[in-house]
Each structure stands twice: as structure tokens, then as C-alpha cells.
Amino acid sequence: MPEGAPRDAEIIAVGSEMLTPQRLDTNSLFITDQLNALGVEVRRKVIVGDDRANLVEAVQRALRRADLVIVTGGLGPTEDDLTRESVAEALGRELTLRQDLLAAVEERFRRRQRRMAENNKKQAYVVDGAEALPNPHGTAVGQWIREGSKVVMMLPGPPGELKPMFAEQCVPRLASLLPAQSIRMRLYRVTGMTESDLDHLIAPVYTKYSNPVTTILASPGDIQIHLRARCTTESEAERLLAEVGGAIEDLLGDRIFSRNGDSLEAVVGEMLRARGATLAVAESCTGGMLAERITSIPGSSGYFAGGFITYSNEMKQRALGVAAELIERHTAVSEEVARAMAEGARERSGATFAISTTGEAGPESNTGAPVGTVYVGFAGPDGALEAKRFNLPGDRTRVRMFATQGALDYLRRKLLERT
Amino acid sequence: MPEGAPRDAEIIAVGSEMLTPQRLDTNSLFITDQLNALGVEVRRKVIVGDDRANLVEAVQRALRRADLVIVTGGLGPTEDDLTRESVAEALGRELTLRQDLLAAVEERFRRRQRRMAENNKKQAYVVDGAEALPNPHGTAVGQWIREGSKVVMMLPGPPGELKPMFAEQCVPRLASLLPAQSIRMRLYRVTGMTESDLDHLIAPVYTKYSNPVTTILASPGDIQIHLRARCTTESEAERLLAEVGGAIEDLLGDRIFSRNGDSLEAVVGEMLRARGATLAVAESCTGGMLAERITSIPGSSGYFAGGFITYSNEMKQRALGVAAELIERHTAVSEEVARAMAEGARERSGATFAISTTGEAGPESNTGAPVGTVYVGFAGPDGALEAKRFNLPGDRTRVRMFATQGALDYLRRKLLERT
Numbered sequence: 001m002p003e004g005a006p007r008d009a010e011i012i013a014v015g016s017e018m019l020t021p022q023r024l025d026t027n028s029l030f031i032t033d034q035l036n037a038l039g040v041e042v043r044r045k046v047i048v049g050d051d052r053a054n055l056v057e058a059v060q061r062a063l064r065r066a067d068l069v070i071v072t073g074g075l076g077p078t079e080d081d082l083t084r085e086s087v088a089e090a091l092g093r094e095l096t097l098r099q100d101l102l103a104a105v106e107e108r109f110r111r112r113q114r115r116m117a118e119n120n121k122k123q124a125y126v127v128d129g130a131e132a133l134p135n136p137h138g139t140a141v142g143q144w145i146r147e148g149s150k151v152v153m154m155l156p157g158p159p160g161e162l163k164p165m166f167a168e169q170c171v172p173r174l175a176s177l178l179p180a181q182s183i184r185m186r187l188y189r190v191t192g193m194t195e196s197d198l199d200h201l202i203a204p205v206y207t208k209y210s211n212p213v214t215t216i217l218a219s220p221g222d223i224q225i226h227l228r229a230r231c232t233t234e235s236e237a238e239r240l241l242a243e244v245g246g247a248i249e250d251l252l253g254d255r256i257f258s259r260n261g262d263s264l265e266a267v268v269g270e271m272l273r274a275r276g277a278t279l280a281v282a283e284s285c286t287g288g289m290l291a292e293r294i295t296s297i298p299g300s301s302g303y304f305a306g307g308f309i310t311y312s313n314e315m316k317q318r319a320l321g322v323a324a325e326l327i328e329r330h331t332a333v334s335e336e337v338a339r340a341m342a343e344g345a346r347e348r349s350g351a352t353f354a355i356s357t358t359g360e361a362g363p364e365s366n367t368g369a370p371v372g373t374v375y376v377g378f379a380g381p382d383g384a385l386e387a388k389r390f391n392l393p394g395d396r397t398r399v400r401m402f403a404t405q406g407a408l409d410y411l412r413r414k415l416l417e418r419t
Numbered sequence: 420m421p422e423g424a425p426r427d428a429e430i431i432a433v434g435s436e437m438l439t440p441q442r443l444d445t446n447s448l449f450i451t452d453q454l455n456a457l458g459v460e461v462r463r464k465v466i467v468g469d470d471r472a473n474l475v476e477a478v479q480r481a482l483r484r485a486d487l488v489i490v491t492g493g494l495g496p497t498e499d500d501l502t503r504e505s506v507a508e509a510l511g512r513e514l515t516l517r518q519d520l521l522a523a524v525e526e527r528f529r530r531r532q533r534r535m536a537e538n539n540k541k542q543a544y545v546v547d548g549a550e551a552l553p554n555p556h557g558t559a560v561g562q563w564i565r566e567g568s569k570v571v572m573m574l575p576g577p578p579g580e581l582k583p584m585f586a587e588q589c590v591p592r593l594a595s596l597l598p599a600q601s602i603r604m605r606l607y608r609v610t611g612m613t614e615s616d617l618d619h620l621i622a623p624v625y626t627k628y629s630n631p632v633t634t635i636l637a638s639p640g641d642i643q644i645h646l647r648a649r650c651t652t653e654s655e656a657e658r659l660l661a662e663v664g665g666a667i668e669d670l671l672g673d674r675i676f677s678r679n680g681d682s683l684e685a686v687v688g689e690m691l692r693a694r695g696a697t698l699a700v701a702e703s704c705t706g707g708m709l710a711e712r713i714t715s716i717p718g719s720s721g722y723f724a725g726g727f728i729t730y731s732n733e734m735k736q737r738a739l740g741v742a743a744e745l746i747e748r749h750t751a752v753s754e755e756v757a758r759a760m761a762e763g764a765r766e767r768s769g770a771t772f773a774i775s776t777t778g779e780a781g782p783e784s785n786t787g788a789p790v791g792t793v794y795v796g797f798a799g800p801d802g803a804l805e806a807k808r809f810n811l812p813g814d815r816t817r818v819r820m821f822a823t824q825g826a827l828d829y830l831r832r833k834l835l836e837r838t
Contacts, residue, residue, distance in 0.1 A: 019461045021452035022636055024443050033440035042438045044473060045466040054463060054484075061480070065473075196536050199497045207498075217436045226439070281728075287714025288707035291728045295706025298782050298815060306734035308727060309700075309710045315725035315768055319738070349734055363717050372531075391531055395556060396717060398579060 005178050006067035006151065008043045009035055012058050014074035014083050015157060016049035027072050027155075027162050034166060038174055039183055039230045040068065041213075050080040052089075059090035059152070067150055068174075073157030075140035077120040083154055084143075088127045091147060095125040101132055105139050133169045137161045144173060151177075181230055184237040186212075186245050188225040189258040191409050198223055198252075205247045212240055220398050221405030222264070257412060264408045265293045271415045272303040272353075279411075280349035281307035282320055282341040282356040284332065285374060290357060290404045305351040310341065320344030331367040333358055338377030338387040346379040354379045355411050359390075361399045374403045376410045380418075424597050425486035425570065427462045428454055431477050433493035433502050434576055435468035446491050446574075446581050453585060456602055457593055458649055459487065469499040471508070478509035478571070486569055487593075492576030494559035496539040502573055503562075507546045510566060514544040520551055524558050552588045556580045563592060570596075600649060603656035605631075605664045607644040608677040610828050617642055617671075624666045631659050639817050640824030641683070676831060683827045684712045690834045691722040691772075698830075699768035700726035701739055701760040701775040703751065704793060709776060709823045724770040729760065739763030750786040752777055757796030757806040765798040773798045774830050778809075780818045793822040795829050799837075 011032070013025035025047050032042045043066055048054045055074070062069040074083030088095045102124035109116040123139050126132050133142030133155070140156035142165050153170055155162045190198060195218040202225070206214035212229035227245055231237040249256060257267050272279055281290050291307040294300055308319045313332055316322040322340040330336040338358050346354035359374030360367065372392040379385050388410055392402040430451070432444035444466050451461045462485055467473045474493070481488040493502030507514045521543035528535040542558050545551050552561030552574070559575035561584050572589055574581045609617060614637035621644070625633035631648035646664055648656040668675060676686050691698055700709050710726040713719055729735040732746050741759045749755040760775035778793030779786065791811040798804050807829055811821040 019451065019464065020634075021448050021455060022634065024445065024448065026443065029440050029443065032438065036440060043468060043470070044477075045438065047464040049462060051462070058463075196496045196538060199499075200536055200538070203498065215435060215439060217439070217441065283707075283710075286711075287719075287723075288702075288710030288712075288726060288728070291702075291707030292705075292711045293707075295728075295730060296816070296819075300706075301730055301785070304706075304730050306728045306730040306738065307707060308738070309707070309714075309725045311714060311720055311723050311725040315699075318767060318769070319725065319727070348737060350737070366720065391533075393531060395579060397715065400715075 006040055006174065008041050008066050009068035009070060010044045010046065010062040010066040011042060012055070012062060012069065012071045013045070013047045013157075014050065014055060014071060016051075016080070018047045018073075019049050025072070027157070027159055030159070030163055031070060031072075031166060034171055035068075035174075036228070037183060038171070038178055039181055040174070040178075050074060050082055052082045052086050055082060055086040056090045059087055063090070063147065063150060063152070069150070069152045071152065071154045072162060075123065075142070075154060075156045077117065077122050077139070079119075081122070084122070084125055084127065087143075087145070087152060087154060091127065091145065091152070093128045096128055097121070098124050098126050098132065101126065101141055104134075108139060133165055135161055135165055137164065142169070144170065179232070181232055182234040182237045183228065183230050184234065184241055185229075186227040186241045187259070187261045188245075188248065188252070188256050189261065189264070190223045190225065190252055190255050191221050191257055191264060191405055192255050193223075195223055201251050202248050205251065206244060209240070209244055212244055214244070220394070220401045224261075254413070254416065257409065263297075264405060264412070266297050268408050268412050268415070269294065269297050269300055269303060271412065275352075275415065275418075277352035278303050278305045278350075280305045280345040280351035280354040281407075282345035282354065282377075283307060283309050284311060284316070284341070284357060285359040285361045286357045286400050286403050286407070287311060289400050290355070290407055293404055293408070305349040308341075308345055308348070316341060320348065331369065333360055333367045333369040333373055333375065335375050335377075335387040335389065338375035339379070339385050340377075342377035342379035342387075343385055352381060353411065353414070355407050357403050357407050359392075359399070359403060361403070362396045372399055374399070374406065376403070376407045378410060378414050380414065384414075386414075425459055425593065427460050427485050428487035428489060429463045429465065429481040429485040430461060431474070431481060431488065431490045432464070432466045432576075433469065433474060433490060435470075435499070437466050437492075438468050444491070446576065446578055449578070449582055450489060450491075450585060453590055454487075454593075456604065456647060457590070457597055458600065458602065459593070459597075469493060469501055471501045471505050474501060474505035475509045478506055482509070482566065482569060482571070488569070488571045490571065490573045491581060494542065494561070494573060494575045496536065496541050496558065498538075500541070503541070503544055503546065506562075506564070506571060506573055510546065510564065510571065512547045514546055516540075517543050517545050517551065520545065520560050523553070527558060552584055554580050554584055556583065561588070563589065600651060601653040601656045602647065602649045603653065603660055604648075605646040605660045605678070606680045607664075607667065607671070607675050608680065608683070609642045609644065609671055609674050610640050610676055610683060610824055611674050612642070614642055617644075620670050621667050624670065625663060628659070628663055631663055633663070639813065639820045643680075673832070673835065676828065682712075682716075683824060683831065685716050687827050687831050687834070688713065688716050688719055688722060690831065694771075694834070694837075696771035697722050697724045697769075699724045699764040699770035699773040700826075701764035701773060701796075702726060702728050703730060703735070703760070703776060704778040704780045705776045705819050705822050705826070706730060708819050709774070709826055712823055712827070724768040727760075727764055727767070735760065739767065750788065752779055752786045752788040752792055752794065754794050754796075754806040754808065757794035758798070758804050759796075761796035761798035761806075762804055771800060772830065772833075774826050776822050776826050778811075778818070778822060780815045780822070782815060791818055793818070793825065795822070795826045797829060797833050799833065803833075805833075
């Protein structure tokens with residue numbers, strides 16, 4: 001790697017509106033994506049208000065820690081816009097009015113037949129030694145400032161201005177500072193285990209490697225494993241991914257449901273489509289969430305027949321033909337009722353397969369079964385009729401999410417058995 | 420204000436996943452809202468990875484600047500979870516294993532009939548001098564630490580754990596540190612108009628007042644108007660809210676569906692319950708999302724009979740008895756089919772009322788009707804049978820969300836007519 005090639009970055013987002021309960025800094029996601037593709041990691045993000053002392057300190061601290069400091073926002077024409085002054089102060093440099101930039105801003109107003117306010121003049125000031133980054137979509141000029149081996153960038157806050165400026169002006173400048181390199185990614189999605197169990201299982205593999213970098217992201221019933229390899233050649237990056245990814249695949253086996261980032265509903269949908277099969281659902285505790293997930297996939301009408309939301313016992317009988325005495329004998333939250341619901345949904349829809357959910361999502365239990373108890377039923381051709389019990393953690397929303405994930409994964413495994 | 424009453428806060432969100440292009444720290448929005456309601460401002464937000472040196476420095480710096488330091492995330496059981504150790508180091512204190520907390524974590528695993536991994540033991544360590552904040556929804560215990568006149572809080576990252584802990588445990592502790600003042604809030608929820616139309620209508624009222632503070636939050640089909648008055652007496656705060664709120668209510672009329680923050684599904688549920696009525700749904704384009712929203716309300720089994728997700732035309736005939744020639748003549752996306760679906764759902768469920776959705780959610784149209792065309796049907800006792808057409812903006816997800824909102828609001832208005 002060349003001497004002084006940037007390896008990490010800090011992003012400072014400026015604007016008091018991002019310290020209210022309404023607004024987040026979303027520009028940093030775009031910037032991070034662009035930086036990661038160059039092999040640069042983001043180490044810290046800071047959000048500060050329109051407050052000069054706070055901003056000066058943030059820039060100075062960031063410059064000590066990171067190779068690249070990217071300051072977004074606060075480049076407008078108002079009193080509140082303090083990024084130019086603060087970066088100049090943090091670097092101990094002056095601001096100078098650039099006549100060519102002033103002329104460009106004036107021209108922009110003229111073209112739109114609007115009067116330029118006096119305070120727009122602020123936007124033509126540049127830190128000494130900076131390269132100005134033209135802004136085709138607004139009046140706020142960006143700046144690119146070398147500081148020893150480091151770089152400070154200033155970019156306007158509106159995403160429609162920032163994104164093209166970063167991609168078209170900052171990325172090529174950054175690439176010229178970086179060694180020739182290849183970056184390759186791999187993404188696994190896993191269900192059916194907790195994050196800590198997964199980490200316990202695969203940490204002995206991935207912690208041996210600093211390249212590829214492994215990142216684990218967990219949400220209820222869905223864990224993502226990201227691998228990112230950075231090498232001088234593409235084949236070396238692919239070799240490293242195959243080595244680490246292969247070891248992870250061996251450990252996780254069919255708990256991996258996706259190797260390309262697809263959601264579980266998309267994976268199951270693709271399996272149904274490939275088999276020319278159709279699906280129906282019968283939902284009690286999940287109340288429509290299972291069907292909602294399945295139909296969130298464009299084109300799901302090709303394999304999804306429909307569903308029955310049988311929230312009451314009466315609807316389980318009326319819409320699915322579940323026998324009243326079965327519910328009486330076993331309660332609605334039982335293996336027997338889950339099976340009968342799946343069977344009824346399959347028969348009454350004419351679908352190839354059906355899955356069902358019945359359980360206690362809370363806050364209270366209606367049948368005496370503990371909150372979190374969920375049965376998933378499965379019906380297939382050739383008389384297949386089964387059910388599985390889950391004990392799920394969390395509140396009503398989480399139990400329902402886990403239950404739909406469990407139901408889709410149960411179906412996935414049943415379809416795998418039939419390959 | 421009493422000596423040392425906290426006036427400002429910094430929020431430090433911990434987790435390398437929030438430095439990827441995929442994830443934002445959204446907890447800070449909730450925390451900011453809660454702090455603002457107490458009169459505390461957020462001055463800076465910092466997002467750091469799972470990196471001890473970086474985190475220690477962030478905590479130490481934040482403590483110099485702010486009265487309250489709130490650290491979220493990094494309290495899990497894995498090697499990567501470093502918040503406990505880092506905060507202890509930043510404060511120069513030790514961590515001690517608390518046997519009572521360990522027993523509680525063990526008990527939690529036992530109750531779920533799952534094995535506790537050895538690394539979960541980490542979660543029972545507490546910084547010396549800290550108060551442990553119990554977590555009813557997970558294994559990560561929070562901590563409340565006085566440091567001179569300042570406070571450091573540690574809270575788990577998952578929103579479902581953090582939010583109740585902050586609201587129920589941190590807010591009362593914070594309130595006790597603050598001067599006696601009365602903060603009163605009012606919250607309206609509105610549907611059936613755009614944010615800019617709403618703002619145009621009510622801005623002439625609310626911009627006249629700096630107290631109460633008015634905040635407008637918009638999501639698809641659902642606009643929230645928050646009023647927050649802060650006064651030395653409760654009656655003065657209530658008087659201000661009544662003055663501004665009353666003027667806003669006069670302007671918006673029955674477009675306001677909630678005056679206490681309740682969601683539209685909760686409001687409609689309460690109206691059904693009050694009338695001793697039951698509801699069934701028949702969904703095509705919304706694919707279960709409507710039923711999912713209705714059943715997300717605890718206790719909805721008291722008024723929700725169930726639903727039919729008739730995604731295919733065959734299912735519309737089989738499950739709801741919609742005549743094939745009706746679909747043939749008008750297509751599935753028509754007023755006629757919407758009415759027939761509602762009628763079929765009402766008859767086959769035995770419910771008092773039924774609503775239906777049929778439309779084109781995109782990305783492609785199946786019937787020739789433009790994407791965004793949605794019909795909502797309504798069936799009630801005494802032969803009531805109606806439908807309404809919506810032209811909805813946005814992509815598949817937004818069309819489906821708007822459609823469920825439109826359907827629930829249509830039902831709300833039909834129920835209002837029958838009061």
C-alpha cells in the first residue's frame with residue numbers, strides 16, 4: 001500500500017435538525033457504501049448542531065484519529081451555516097473569497113431570474129489551499145482539503161447535491177490515493193438459532209482472519225453474516241472468501257437460507273416457483289403477517305393462492321372445517337389444531353402446500369399455554385400432515401415475527417426434503 | 420433551576436453494524452423525544468464501532484461536554500460487546516459480577532427451556548456504584564451511574580428492550596433531578612390529506628406560538644401533530660394546549676382520528692368494541708397487511724373474527740363466493756368485486772361488518788388498471804354494501820400501506836355515520 005494511503009474515515013454531519021426526534025443523518029449510509037467499495041472503513045460518525053465550538057472540536061478530534069474526515073451540511077447561506085468557518089479554524093487556515101465562485105453563484109441566480117441575497121456571498125468563501133468542488137445541483141460549493149497525509153472534505157447536506165458530488169468528484173480523487181485493489185463480498189442469511197449461539201459456533205473461524213472482515217447483523221429470527229475481502233487481485237479475494245465462507249457454510253449447513261441476501265419469503269417463493277407448486281396459509285396468532293410477508297414479494301401471485309385468517313374458533317370451523325371437538329379436546333393452541341388448519345387451508349384453496357400458525361402471542365394467554373407457544377402446521381400432497389412446536393421469546397410483535405420466520409423456515413425445510 | 424440539574428445530553432450508539440451502509444441508529448430519535456419532553460436538549464450524537472479505545476475516548480469526551488451521557492448497544496453476551504468494560508474504564512471504576520443478576524439471566528433461559536451459553540455471564544457484570552436497570556424483554560441489564568453532578572446511562576441496543584427501559588426507568592430518575600416544571604403534551608393523528616396540505620392549513624395557527632412547541636411528523640397516510648407546552652404550572656400548560664389545540668381541531672375536523680396517539684387500528688378496534696360489533700376482512704392487494712394491523716392490537720380477538728386473503732381469482736370464488744362472471748366482466752380490480760368480496764367475507768364469517776381491498780400494488784398491473792388503483796369495499800348489516808376508489812402514490816410497499824390506512828379510515832367513517 002502506498003505511503004499514506006487512507007484506510008479509515010470519520011463522518012461529521014452538521015445541523016441542529018438532526019438532533020431533533022424527527023431527523024436522521026442518512027447521507028452517511030451512501031458515503032459509507034462508496035467508501036467501503038474503495039476499501040476504506042468508517043470508524044465513527046458524529047452528529048453535531050449548528051454550534052461552532054462543538055464543530056471545531058469535532059473536526060480536530062476526527063483529524064487525529066482518521067485519515068479522511070468528511071463534513072456534511074452547514075454550507076448554506078444563513079447565519080446558522082458554520083461549517084466553512086469551523087473547518088478553517090480547526091485547520092488554522094483563513095477563508096478567502098473566490099471571485100470565480102461568486103460569479104458562478106450570481107450566474108445561477110440570474111438564470112433562475114431570482115435575486116441573490118447578500119448572504120449567498122458566504123458560499124463563495126474557500127479555505128486556503130482547498131480545491132473547490134462544483135455543485136451542479138445547488139449553490140453550496142464543496143471543498144477538498146489536503147492536510148499532511150490526510151484529507152478533509154466538505155459537502156452540502158441535501159442528498160440530491162451531496163450524492164453526485166461525492167460519487168463524481170470525491171471518489172475519483174480518493175481512488176487516485178489508493179493502491180490498485182479488488183474488493184469482493186459474500187453475504188449469508190441464517191435462521192433457527194440465536195446470535196450468541198451462531199457467534200459461538202463460527203467465531204473460531206472468522207476471528208482467525210482480519211481479511212476478509214466479518215460483520216454479523218441480527219434481527220428477530222434473521223442473522224446476516226457479511227464477509228468482505230480486499231486483495232490486490234480479484235482471484236486472491238475470491239480465494240479468501242471461499243476459504244472462510246466455506247468453513248462457515250460447513251458449520252452452519254442448512255441453517256443458511258440465503259447466499260445472496262434474499263429474504264426468507266423470497267427464497268421460499270423461489271423454491272415454490274421452481275417446483276411449479278402453490279401455497280396457502282392459515283393463520284391464527286400471526287393474524288395476517290405471514291401472508292403479508294409472502295405477498296410483499298413482487299410476482300408472488302404466481303405461487304401464492306391465498307390465506308385464511310382464522311382468529312376466532314368459530315372461523316377455524318367455518319372457514320377451514322376444523323372440528324369443534326378437536327378444539328375442545330386440545331385447545332386452539334395445539335399440534336392437532338395446527339395440522340387441521342393446514343389441512344383445511346390446503347383443501348379449500350386447492351394449493352399444493354399449506355402452512356398454518358396457532359399460538360399465544362400475548363400479552364395474555366387465552367388457552368393456558370405459555371405466551372410464546374406457537375405451533376406451525378404443514379400439509380402437502382400425498383397426505384403429508386405435520387406440525388412443530390416453537391417456544392418464542394419477546395413481546396407480542398416479536399412473537400409474531402419469530403412465528404412467521406419459524407413457519408417460513410419450516411416450509412423451506414419441508415420443500416428441501418422433497419427436492 | 421436546582422444546582423446541577425441536567426440541561427443537555429450526548430448519545431453514544433455502539434455497534435459496528437451502525438458503521439455499515441445498512442444500519443442507522445434510530446434509538447436516538449426515541450431518546451431525544453423523551454429528553455426533549457423533560458426540557459433536556461441533545462447536543463451531539465456519536466456512533467462508534469465495537470472498538471474499546473474509541474469507545475472509552477467517546478465516553479470521556481462526552482462527560483466533559485454534557486450533563487447526561489447515554490450509551491446504547493454493546494451490552495450483548497459476545498466478545499464484541501464492549502460497552503460495560505469501556506464505560507468502566509472511562510470512569511476509572513471496576514466491574515463486579517452481581518449474583519442476583521446472574522440468577523435472573525439463568526432463570527430467563529430456564530423458563531424458555533434453553534441452555535445458557537457461558538458468555539451470557541458477562542451480562543451480569545455491573546460498574547461499581549451503578550444501579551442496575553432490569554430488562555424485562557431481554558438478557559442485557561442496563562445501568563444508571565452517577566458521576567459527580569452528571570449521569571452515565573447504559574442501555575441495550577434492541578429498540579424493543581431500550582424503549583421501555585428508558586421510558587419506565589430512566590425518565591422517572593431524570594425527572595427527579597429536574598426542577599419542578601409542568602410539561603404537557605397533546606398529540607393528534609390525522610389521515611386522508613398530505614403533509615403539505617395539512618401544514619398549509621394549520622401553520623397560520625401554530626407558527627404564532629413558540630410555546631407550545633409544535634412538531635409535525637408524517638408517514639404514509641398518517642400525520643402526527645405534537646404539541647408540547649412547558650410552564651411553571653400545570654394549569655397554564657393545559658390552558659396553552661387547549662388554546663392552540665382547539666384551533667387546530669376546528670381546522671381539521673374529523674380528519675383527526677386520534678387525540679391520544681392511538682393508531683388507526685386501535686381507534687377502529689375501540690369503536691367496534693364499543694358497539695359490540697365484529698369485523699371480517701377480505702384482502703387481495705394488501706395480502707394480509709390489513710389483518711396484520713388489526714391483530715397487532717392486544718385483545719383484538721374480542722372484535723376481529725378473521726379474514727380471507729384471496730390473492731388469486733380462484734380463491735375469490737372459492738373462499739368468498741365472488742361470481743366468476745363478475746370478475747370476467749369488471750376485472751378483479753373494480754368496485755363491483757370489492758363489494759362482492761366484502762359481502763362474501765361478512766356472510767362467511769358471520770361478522771357484523773366486513774371490509775375488503777382489491778387493487779394494483781405494482782410493480783406491474785395485472786388487470787390494466789394503473790398501479791396505485793385500489794378499491795375498498797364495505798358491507799354492514801341491513802344490506803349496506805358500498806365501495807370507494809383510491810389512487811395511491813408510491814412503490815408496492817407504500818401502496819399497500821396507504822391502502823390499509825384508507826380501508827381502516829373508510830371503516831372508521833362508516834362506523835361514525837352509525838353512531
